Amino acid sequence: MDFSNKLSDLKQQHLYRSRKVIDGAQDTKIVIDGKSLINFCSNDYLSLANHPLVKETFKQGVDEYGAGSGSSHLVSGHSKAHHDLEEALADYTGQKRALLFSTGYSANLGVFSAFKDELDWILQDKLNHASLIDGNQLIGLPLQRYLHNDITSLKKKAEKQSGKGMIVTDTVFSMDGDQANIDDLQKIANFSNATLMQDDAHGFGIFNANIPKNSIYMATLGKAAGTMGAFVAGNADFIEFLIQKSRPYIYTTAIAPAICVATLKSLELIKQGEQKSKLLTNIDFFRNFSKAISLPISKSNSAIQPLIIGDSEKALNISQKLFDQDFYVSAIRPPTVPKGIERLRITLSANHTQNQIEQLLTQIKHALQ
Template sequence: MAFDFIQAALAARRKDNVFRQVTTLDSAVGALIEVGGQHYLNFSSNDYLGMRQSTAVMQGWVDGIGQFGGGSGASPLVTGHTQAHQALQDHLANALGREAVLLFNSGFAANQALCQALFQLPLGSKSATEGFIVADKLMHASLLDGAVASDATLRRFAHNDCAHLQKQLDKIFAGTNRPTQDILLASEGVFSMDGDEAPLSELAVISKQYKTWLMVDDAHGFGVLGKTGMGAVEKHGLNQQQVPVLMATFGKAIGTAGAFIAGSRDLIDYLTNFAKHYIYSTAMPPAQAVATLASLHTIEQNDQRALLHDNIAYFRQLTTAAGVAITPSMTAIQPIIIGSPEQAVLISQRLRNMGLWVSAIRTPTVPKGTDRLRITLSASHHKKDIQALVDALVLVMGEKKSWVKIGE
């Protein structure tokens, strides 16, 4: 029978304790969520600055809907691109010091579009110019999948390891008949599962040395890092020549949805003409663009980033004092490595029974043996919330000897 593998694949996921299920929220207010009639302190949201329900964002949606309606009604190249979209693109280009910006419906679509548009066989051609995507081993799945689906050769270097990166680049140049210019060097600003930051200044130097294009996926740094919240490239002071391709999302610190790619005018014009995820998708709702721009203006002016960084420092102070093992991350993403999918789920459930929502992240989302609790902090959290989390972690981690399987 066709597609017999489906049941077998699902059975294997369940057996290995890595089966995924959707959680339906009844409500969400600030740092609280309601699930099945129960309320929890939420330590699993990427709404790092608490902007999702801010006055600015909510009013932006209302104003945008009043002016443009609920949706865009068409793809950007038909009649879906409005003044609201253009205003957002112009603001981002100016704030980031880039020539132009292009909006996408998600970071996944942006990364896929970039890889496939930059590395594709020309129409009527049977062979493409040799191209490579050299990516950090822990890059987002969207970028890695996009690379595999493109006509480029994907090479990966050990996480944040510049020496290994150079070895990979040396192999590429040693194996080609000519020094190719078609190499995209890809890294994240802040890595989504570990919370550590990339050595972007070093990567920019290597990129210049090997004449590659450096691409930064700043989904988890944009809005949080930098003097005005413009992300990792602002923090490191890297310009368009040093980072020709910058991608970031609005669904995390900005509190709305969607994504963008920023770069040269030629790059954005090229993507406008060849990026299928842009050309053939309905444009994001104009109201979403209005709300996103309102959020960006607010972030530049308020103290939400300072509140977040204070909460990060407080969490790390408490966990260190309590003897809870944490990683070196100095960002909102504070993972606690457990090592086993079964135990990670069990600890997550124990915390949930105490009114704390902390997601267990398991393989294949993270490498095997690094299953973890992915704690994310927000400016919406109060000190008492963080204290409650750490107290619960101390209690649960001390119960290891009495752990049993869920349901027994």
């Protein structure tokens, strides 16, 4: 197959994606091609990926367990470190059990694959993450989406369904930073013979989880927790059912035990609350300063702060201007977001300084003029 024309088309439409090679650790300051940059596009929200205690614990985990797990969980890859982390995550989220997956993407696919013969319908928020959409398509049920964060739209669609269903939502939406109303969604699930599933990839460790009884909760460990992997939490029978039926769980090598050891330390730091407090302070400062200089940042109380540009080429140009001024902010374009709402996706971390935030917003103001 010849892909050259397809790649050329992507470039002409300003939709071509490329990777930048980072030299060194993930942090609020990074180096790309010898250039030092202040990083405002990482999902390392609590600045734990390069935290000294997490790194030291990771090294201890390697000394005890080696570099890899060697197998899937159901063969010989499920170590005491995996078991301990699952118990700690269940306790932290207030659930009976938790189950580790290699990534958030595979965790979501894993839930859907297990439910292949259990559901008659699925309703998803219009702006759900791609992994949730792919999971829906994987099991062959029609992709039905209600208007973003619109309870009335969901209610109307739910009233037309019959049989067993599932209502699926991001908790904090990855491109907009706004949050789902879990209580309202659960009320509709209760009246619709449906199970509620939430993907809390961008809220875990930052906001207190709201997990209704007998619902499904997924969160990732590569963002606020600073390591990698993901988990699904819920009641004991549900987790046991996933172990038996979830193909991405059954047929994937377990994450390295040392990562589990490091994540236990991350969870300890999350519980202490210092990094969370720093992040929330930074979010407040960002919101107040952007308002003071009349920057039209979308409404969000999370670490994700979107600035809608509305054009792919313009978004790329502004991102490059910021890069030239030593700030790394990614331009988000279709298909990640719909055409017409291309944006800069600014993400905040606990270790950003207020001076760095002020400088960034000032440079964005200049770049827009």
